[in-house]
Amino acid sequence: MRMFRFLSFCFIMITIASLPAPAFSKSDEPEARQVTDVLQLRSIEAGSGRSLTLALKGAERFTVAWRLSEAGPEGLAFSNDSTAYYRSEGQLRSVLPSGERIVPPDSSSKRTDVPLQRPADVNAEGGAVTKTGTAGASWKYKLPNEKQVAAETLQSDGNGNIYFQDQDRNWYSLNSAGKERYVLQLDGTGEKSVCRVAPSGDSICTSPSIGLIGIREQTNAPRLVIDGKERFFPQRPEVVNGTSLVPLRAIFEALKANVVWHEEDRSVEAVKGKQSVRLKLGSAEASVNGKKLVLEQPPTLRNEVMMVPLRFVGEALGATVYWESGTKTIQIVTP
Numbered sequence: 001m002r003m004f005r006f007l008s009f010c011f012i013m014i015t016i017a018s019l020p021a022p023a024f025s026k027s028d029e030p031e032a033r034q035v036t037d038v039l040q041l042r043s044i045e046a047g048s049g050r051s052l053t054l055a056l057k058g059a060e061r062f063t064v065a066w067r068l069s070e071a072g073p074e075g076l077a078f079s080n081d082s083t084a085y086y087r088s089e090g091q092l093r094s095v096l097p098s099g100e101r102i103v104p105p106d107s108s109s110k111r112t113d114v115p116l117q118r119p120a121d122v123n124a125e126g127g128a129v130t131k132t133g134t135a136g137a138s139w140k141y142k143l144p145n146e147k148q149v150a151a152e153t154l155q156s157d158g159n160g161n162i163y164f165q166d167q168d169r170n171w172y173s174l175n176s177a178g179k180e181r182y183v184l185q186l187d188g189t190g191e192k193s194v195c196r197v198a199p200s201g202d203s204i205c206t207s208p209s210i211g212l213i214g215i216r217e218q219t220n221a222p223r224l225v226i227d228g229k230e231r232f233f234p235q236r237p238e239v240v241n242g243t244s245l246v247p248l249r250a251i252f253e254a255l256k257a258n259v260v261w262h263e264e265d266r267s268v269e270a271v272k273g274k275q276s277v278r279l280k281l282g283s284a285e286a287s288v289n290g291k292k293l294v295l296e297q298p299p300t301l302r303n304e305v306m307m308v309p310l311r312f313v314g315e316a317l318g319a320t321v322y323w324e325s326g327t328k329t330i331q332i333v334t335p
Contacts, residue, residue, distance in 0.1 A: 034059075035058070035060040036058075037059035044209060044210070045208055050209075052210065056183075056215070062218065066213070069211045074206075077114070078199065082198035083096055084204050085105060095212070097202030099214050102229075122154065124154045125149065127143045129164060140178070141178045141180070155196070158235075159176075163197045165193075173197075184215060199234055201234060202214060202232060221236035222328045222330050233247050234303075235303055248268055252277075257270040257317055258270065272318070274289075275316065276288070281299050282299065288316045310330060318334070319332050
């Protein structure tokens with residue numbers, strides 16, 4: 001059985017709402033006022049004792065949520081459920097995007113690591129990242145202060161957001177339209193860092209002096225826990241008019257159902273054992289084993305992801321669904 005233990009935050013965070021960030025200002029277009037957080041950390045390298053200063057531009061939406069003081073982390077990779085795996089002191093270890101460790105980590109051959117996802121039609125060369133597409137879909141993001149893109153670090157998450165590092169290993173995130181989301185300044189750490197983004201959009205940066213840090217978007221979205229493990233998807237659960245909506249395919253597959261999309265009538269069919277469920281985009285009518293039922297809300301699209309009422313999806317496949325209002329947590333328990 002997997003066990004979790006809570007991680008204490010190992011850094012001091014100072015929020016300076018008016019701090020100027022000239023190193024990361026874009027000169028070619030105006031942008032909304034951004035908040036920069038300055039983080040003071042102590043190096044974890046043996047005998048070092050030096051102080052490290054990091055800066056996160058975009059802290060009004062994003063945060064460095066946690067830190068793990070792991071010695072010499074290497075081989076950082078994500079599985080398709082956004083769990084991170086790495087090695088430290090010769091041991092395989094893993095951590096969720098929330099910062100909770102998984103003990104012991106999944107070392108089975110069935111685990112599938114997600115290769116670095118390259119964004120379509122996006123190029124990184126010299127001091128710029130550009131997208132070349134159909135009319136109206138092209139853009140160019142120019143790095144500040146003559147910094148150069150480390151092209152081999154270009155990657156994307158499950159929502160099409162873009163990430164990369166520059167030659168000083170600072171970590172950038174852009175949305176699919178090329179607009180800056182955040183920049184994490186790491187060039188003051190004195191060594192090369194490695195950053196990766198999970199399919200969920202949560203990212204982790206590692207280095208010998210920092211260990212691991214997790215960068216997350218600040219959100220009020222409910223937490224989703226299936227059989228004791230918190231799950232992280234590119235499209236987060238949301239509550240609309242008192243109804244919890246969840247990403248259909250992600251939940252069905254997490255419940256080990258086979259999912260088929262029928263383009264001809266824009267419906268989804270899920271089969272698990274003897275249970276068969278069918279829902280149609282925009283229709284409040286669904287069927288379970290051929291029996292018609294009425295949904296609390298019809299399935300709808302969010303960022304091209306079909307969102308459906310949670311309770312119907314879970315219970316239609318034989319699971320029990322609980323809502324914990326105090327912690328805003330959705331619990332799904334399978335038989």
